[in-house]
Amino acid sequence: MAIDTVRRGPSARKASRSLLAYAGILAVVGIFIFPFLTMITTSFKLPTDVFTLPPALLPETWTFENFGLALEAMPIDRYLWNTIVVASLSVIGTLVSCPLVAYALAKFEWRGRGVVFFIVLATMMLPPQVTMIPLYLVFDTVGLTGTIWPLVLPTFFGTPFFIFLMRQFMMNVPDDLIAAARLDGASEFRIYWSIVLPLAKPALATIGIFQFMWAWTDFLNPLIYLNDEANYTLSLGLYNFFSENGIAWGPLMAASVVFTVPALIVFLIGQRFFLSGLATSGLK
Known part of the structure; x- marks a missing residue:
């Protein structure tokens, strides 16, 4: 059993490092993609939903009105x-x-x-x-x-x-x-x-x-x-x-x-x- 523990030690540490690396990558991706997602969801929000407390990423009511207003302006x-x-x-x-x-x-x-x-x-x-x-x-x-x-x-x-x-x-x-x-x-x-x-x-x-x-x-x-x-x-x-x-x-x-x-x-x-x-x- 001691030998199995020694053998599993390096592989377990390698798996832990891989998980930490993937977690770091996901965190960086989240940081960069968050402004893009905010831009998309805000384009579908009503004016009253843009600034809410607490902040909400998704709109309470989805609307295409903003695209029409942009085309008119x-x-x-x-x-x-x-x-x-x-x-x-x-x-x-x-x-x-x-x-x-x-x-x-x-x-x-x-x-x-x-x-x-x-x-x-x-x-x-x-x-x-x-x-x-x-x-x-x-x-x-x-x-x-x-x-x-x-x-x-x-x-x-x-x-x-x-x-x-x-x-x-x-x-x-x-x-x-x-x-x-x-x-x-x-x-x-x-x-x-x-x-x-x-x-x-x-x-x-x-x-x-x-x-x-x-x-x-x-x-x-x-x-x-x-x-x-x-x-x-x-x-x-x-x-x-x-x-x-x-x-x-x-x-x-x-x-x-x-x-x-x-x-x-x-x-x-x-x-x-x-x-x-x-x-x-x-x-x-």
């Missing part, structure tokens, strides 16, 4: 369409530009490649406040301020973080595979399009999801460049609604749900590719 459909357009074009620009630059940095041997890659990495250290005014002056000079193009065009010139991510992934593509394709007479663009990009689907999905989230939730750039309400994105529309209507918590939370759910759906759909892309891109 601001054109959510137009804001939603503008946000979809900006996010979609940003994703397209990212998927067009970043893999091309990454392929040149990963699979081409040319003088100064290391210097260019160092410059790309160095630009990641610049805070956006440094480039904010020069970029605004450039777009104002060409007459694009007040439109959605300043929110979209920079993505067609590459994003340093995404270039780095794609380059790390493409470094893992076998050089022998590319050399064999060159011996068969394939052009560089054919190799890039038919061999490298299909292998890089997880990384492409990763940068696509990242860019979609950034464009969807971006507030600062729309605030700087957009001055016509017809071009407002959802983030700027929510801010405008808040400033005009004060703290109408029910409609505000209803509008926030409309703002949050599409991005959450996109992330859940692409989660498998997202995690796979991170695991195979050198960011472990």
Whole structure:
């Protein structure tokens, strides 16, 4: 019996540590998910149920009135369409530009490649406040301020973080595979399009999801460049609604749900590719 007790000791301690680890994970998940659940339940509450003592997570009476009030107070459909357009074009620009630059940095041997890659990495250290005014002056000079193009065009010139991510992934593509394709007479663009990009689907999905989230939730750039309400994105529309209507918590939370759910759906759909892309891109 003493031997059995000794044998069960380590396994019991291991089980206890596992239970404590799972309990800690659940506690952290609860902390992060609680504001999201509060937002959803508040969007279905009556004004008299928003602040009650003691506080209640679930409403006493469920109502969809807040969604109707939010739709009446601001054109959510137009804001939603503008946000979809900006996010979609940003994703397209990212998927067009970043893999091309990454392929040149990963699979081409040319003088100064290391210097260019160092410059790309160095630009990641610049805070956006440094480039904010020069970029605004450039777009104002060409007459694009007040439109959605300043929110979209920079993505067609590459994003340093995404270039780095794609380059790390493409470094893992076998050089022998590319050399064999060159011996068969394939052009560089054919190799890039038919061999490298299909292998890089997880990384492409990763940068696509990242860019979609950034464009969807971006507030600062729309605030700087957009001055016509017809071009407002959802983030700027929510801010405008808040400033005009004060703290109408029910409609505000209803509008926030409309703002949050599409991005959450996109992330859940692409989660498998997202995690796979991170695991195979050198960011472990």
